[in-house]
Amino acid sequence: MYDNVAGSRKVHYYREPFNRSDKLIYLRTFPTGFSIAGIFLAALPKDDNQGVTAFFGASQAAVANRDELILDGNVLSTNTFCSKENTTIALFAYDDNKNKVTNMTTIGAFNAFPFLKGADIYFPTTSKQTITMSFNNRVLKATNWKSNSEGVNVMVFE
Numbered sequence: 001m002y003d004n005v006a007g008s009r010k011v012h013y014y015r016e017p018f019n020r021s022d023k024l025i026y027l028r029t030f031p032t033g034f035s036i037a038g039i040f041l042a043a044l045p046k047d048d049n050q051g052v053t054a055f056f057g058a059s060q061a062a063v064a065n066r067d068e069l070i071l072d073g074n075v076l077s078t079n080t081f082c083s084k085e086n087t088t089i090a091l092f093a094y095d096d097n098k099n100k101v102t103n104m105t106t107i108g109a110f111n112a113f114p115f116l117k118g119a120d121i122y123f124p125t126t127s128k129q130t131i132t133m134s135f136n137n138r139v140l141k142a143t144n145w146k147s148n149s150e151g152v153n154v155m156v157f158e
Helices: 036-043
Strands: 011-015 053-057 069-071 090-094 116-120 130-135 138-143 152-157
Touching (some): 011 138
Parallel strands (some): 011 152, 053 152
């Protein structure tokens, strides 16, 4: 699914398949404008030399020592990113210090908010590649979009 409201940031949503049929489905997207999520979305890097990918737990948080959250081989289900106290429902990953290296450090802008975390992970965009995220052995795959001209990824797990 792809969301591009006029004048806003392109967002590519990747969602787990539905387990059953339902005639009424609520698809929660990141709001634009002056909401907290909208402000964070606008503040994400707009840099065609790197990609931006986010984890979103639609019905549960990722918690260290309970869940397993892995993004392109980087284990995020640690106390650093998914502590029981923080109950992380959204985790944003990008090359925060722009050194073209995955440092696996926290991104300070997210530390002031409960439920949100950020991880310094580099997604090069020189050629198209697949970004893989798994949450408790459920897997989603996305494209390493150029974050300025092509948009950001949001991987939604139930």
